[in-house]
Amino acid sequence: MDRVKVTLPDKDYEILIGDGAINLACLKDKPFETKKILVLTDENVAKLHINKIKKVIRSKHYYEYIIKSGEEQKSLINFEKILEFMLTHQFDRESLIIALGGGVIGDLGGFVASCYQRGIGVFQIPTTLLAQVDSSVGGKTAVNHSLGKNMIGTFHQPLEVICDISLLETLPKREFLSGIAEIIKYGVIGDLNFFCWLEENIDLLLNRNHLALKYAIKRSCENKRDIVSEDEKEQGKRALLNFGHTFAHAIENLTSYNTWLHGEAVSIGMCMAAELSNNLGMINQQSNTRLKNLLAKSGLPTRSDSTFNVDEFITVMSLDKKNTNGQINLILLDALGKAVKKSNTPKNMISEVIKSY
Numbered sequence: 309m310d311r312v313k314v315t316l317p318d319k320d321y322e323i324l325i326g327d328g329a330i331n332l333a334c335l336k337d338k339p340f341e342t343k344k345i346l347v348l349t350d351e352n353v354a355k356l357h358i359n360k361i362k363k364v365i366r367s368k369h370y371y372e373y374i375i376k377s378g379e380e381q382k383s384l385i386n387f388e389k390i391l392e393f394m395l396t397h398q399f400d401r402e403s404l405i406i407a408l409g410g411g412v413i414g415d416l417g418g419f420v421a422s423c424y425q426r427g428i429g430v431f432q433i434p435t436t437l438l439a440q441v442d443s444s445v446g447g448k449t450a451v452n453h454s455l456g457k458n459m460i461g462t463f464h465q466p467l468e469v470i471c472d473i474s475l476l477e478t479l480p481k482r483e484f485l486s487g488i489a490e491i492i493k494y495g496v497i498g499d500l501n502f503f504c505w506l507e508e509n510i511d512l513l514l515n516r517n518h519l520a521l522k523y524a525i526k527r528s529c530e531n532k533r534d535i536v537s538e539d540e541k542e543q544g545k546r547a548l549l550n551f552g553h554t555f556a557h558a559i560e561n562l563t564s565y566n567t568w569l570h571g572e573a574v575s576i577g578m579c580m581a582a583e584l585s586n587n588l589g590m591i592n593q594q595s596n597t598r599l600k601n602l603l604a605k606s607g608l609p610t611r612s613d614s615t616f617n618v619d620e621f622i623t624v625m626s627l628d629k630k631n632t633n634g635q636i637n638l639i640l641l642d643a644l645g646k647a648v649k650k651s652n653t654p655k656n657m658i659s660e661v662i663k664s665y
């Protein structure tokens with residue numbers, strides 16, 4: 309089993325990555341006996357995988373809380389219901405949450421854990437590729453509000469993240485590819501060697517070869533770890549993780565979150581950001597094409613095929629919470645493997661890219 313150590317000023321934890329990691333991570337040997345454990349998951353994951361967790365946890369006080377699946381479940385209503393469940397069952401400050409699921413469960417479970425009695429421990433067991441390489445790492449938690457996604461949340465680092473590759477076998481193809489988009493992002497923004505590895509090994513990854521997956525998940529977690537460790541509370545370098553995302557968030561918003569999965573929108577957004585970098589003379593056409601080819605070969609979308617109203621698109625981009633002083637802050641490329649933050653991109657250059665996608 310591989311281990312990625314995350315070192316933060318006031319907390320260290322490990323990300324364990326491997327086949328059957330939920331068994332190998334020895335959840336069964338952890339001193340859970342006297343603790344109350346709440347396994348939070350959604351209906352899909354419960355049907356497929358919850359028994360595996362139940363089998364390895366030795367606690368006399370094992371509880372399950374199963375919600376419906378879907379982004380809309382990441383809500384204040386569920387947050388309150390889970391807290392009420394824990395209070396009713398007299399969970400105390402030593403109690404633990406195990407968030408077993410995709411990013412929705414990880415964000416919601418992390419948020420509950422950070423608030424219950426001012427903070428209890430949470431184990432993240434991500435079951436989607438996106439959650440294994442992205443949402444479970446870094447300690448961001450959140451729920452959505454009708455006025456904005458992820459607008460209510462905290463930073464709460466997990467006790468441990470356990471990425472069990474075998475859990476990914478049941479993941480639907482589109483969800484799997486959504487995670488591949490975020491993996492490719494790590495290569496593009498800061499790790500050219502990894503990008504080249506992805507170009508050579510993409511077929512193995514798409515066939516869900518366990519060794520290839522293990523390597524790609526590890527490199528992704530290391531890349532995110534390196535960025536997050538330098539900037540735990542998102543004041544600087546962490547913004548680079550947003551490559552492709554300002555465009556993606558606008559695409560998701562303008563298609564009412566019902567057309568593209570997040571990773572698909574990110575794939576299109578990365579193409580737009582690369583195109584803009586190319587138009588601004590920051591990268592050459594060859595780098596631009598290499599990124600698009602890799603995304604296309606993965607089966608990810610490289611354009612939206614919608615006719616967006618450009619002004620509306622720019623207005624939505626301007627609402628991005630990473631903007632400051634009325635400027636649209638964009639993450640662009642100085643080279644393949646080197647992302648940079650730019651705050652003064654001319655609006656007509658942005659419009660041109662939106663029109664052509």
Ligand SMILES: NC(=O)c1ccc[n+]([C@@H]2O[C@H](COP(=O)([O-])OP(=O)(O)OC[C@H]3O[C@@H](n4cnc5c(N)ncnc54)[C@H](O)[C@@H]3O)[C@@H](O)[C@H]2O)c1
Pocket residue numbers: 350351352353356377378379382409410411412413415435436438439442443444445446447448449458475476477478479480483486570
């Ligand atoms: N905290 C962060 O830093 C961070 C980063 C990126 C994304 N996110 C959040 O993550 C969420 C998206 O996460 P996601 O893409 O994992 O979505 P998700 O949690 O909705 O999972 C996607 C779907 O896959 C199903 N599923 C999960 N694991 C499965 C498995 N092993 N087999 C079969 N089906 C399975 C789920 O039931 C769901 O229907 C968003 O809410 C986003 O805001 C958070």
Ligand SMILES: [Zn+2]
Pocket residue numbers: 442490553570574
């Ligand atoms: Zn993302």
